[in-house]
Amino acid sequence: MGNSWLRSLSPSSGNGSHKLICFPHAGGSAISFGPLTECTGSEYDVLAVQYPGRQDRRHEPLVDNIPDLVDGLLPELIATVEDAENFSLFGHSMGSVVAFEAGRRLEQESGATARVLFASGRRAPSSTHREQVHLLSDRELGDLLLRVGGTPSALLEDPEFRQIILSIVRNDYRAIETYRCDTDAMVKCPIVAIVGDRDPDASFAEIGAWSAHTSGSFFAKSFPGGHFFIDSNCRPVGQLIREHSSQALLS
Template sequence: MSAPHIPDLPDPWLRRFRPRPEAKVRLVCFPHAGGSATYYHALAQSPALMPTAEVLAVQYPGRQDRRKEQLMDSVPELADRITASLTPYDDRPLALFGHSMGAVLAFEVAQRLRERSENQPHWLFVSGRRAPSRFRRGTVHLLGDAELVDELRRVGGTDPRFLNDEELLAEIIPVVRNDYRATEEYRWSPSSPLRCPVTALAGDRDTQAPPDDVAAWRQHTDGPFDLKVFSGGHFYLDAHRQGVTDVVSEALVRIAGRREPVRGTAQ
């Protein structure tokens, strides 16, 4: 549950596990429901991103070193706070990567960055999440504790040791329930499409985010669009870390090699 080391950034919302002052691009990563910034620790250390990108990981309130802070169950409010925290770091091209709940937040932050600057963001990666236009009512946050734990076992992504430890469960359950409430009560407000490229990633057996629903992200950008489907369920990326890293790295190299973000019609 503890972070690998003390983060070097003063902002509580962001973690930087490996500073790369020479990097031309910053990749901002958004965790899933119940997740923390350390989920992206391995990605931040990946040789595939050297020296192109520096990874910043978002740390939501209520977990790890922020565990004593009040939880936030509003996607728009979270997006507002995260966008403000990114202000000192938008001196370089920003790319955003989010998985599940993180994909929704990355999308909302991308919209706010676009309103603030025509040159940001330069790329959006959305993983394991149906497009905002594919609304489906969710009730997981209303489940009892035992049923919620069963759901966590079913979708994966949580260390089974945590789910078998009553003391750890007492910390995990309120955080997970809060995050599910945030995503299940989120409603997309139709707006003009993004202008940056969007890459959507999905597991072919993900019942929460079937590939057809993930493909609908195409409607949310006027820029190039690509869909990558991997074998697996909701946390397919745990088994395909290198494949996902390669997809991201290829895009970041493209960003680093140009001065202006890609624009154009969806493909």
């Protein structure tokens, strides 16, 4: 696959009438959206972004800032959506911001507008929180990953895997924690923001601020669970994707 950025997760790649392009969380990889793919339906061709420096791109250098991530992804993304009758973007955590910036660039540089931008588990892009997770010690960062979930504890107990995981996660936290966004930055497509009701990183009130970043409609919903609430709410999240994508087609 070389340095390709997109991975097809659908069993029948290219057969779906609606492309759903997914953007992983900090430390995450394309395969993290495998369960969600099974819950979206055959009409969706699910693609997921594979950031450099992990899994089959592990020999490529990590990218530690959002603008450069989007710069690298954009040519392949433009080529992909040019052939798509309909497409939506779905990001989780850090991926929500990458999806937002990718959506903005698509609109500006190719004129392509997503049907819906789904922002999951992340405060609005213009949030003024100033976090310093990327400056934690290895031990502190490892403890944080165990508390938040999403990383198998067995991998963190293996010294070799632990070091690889921590370097990737630290890099991605640096990218999202140094990211800055103007309050008037927006996309044209509707935004649907979702969050777990026990997510320590984002509250239902905080995701409401995503409404300022679209000139289209806005909808927010919470699900039971913590930061990785998608794992235990795969079917209802899949249903939400189908409902809002359908509504966007009719509008």
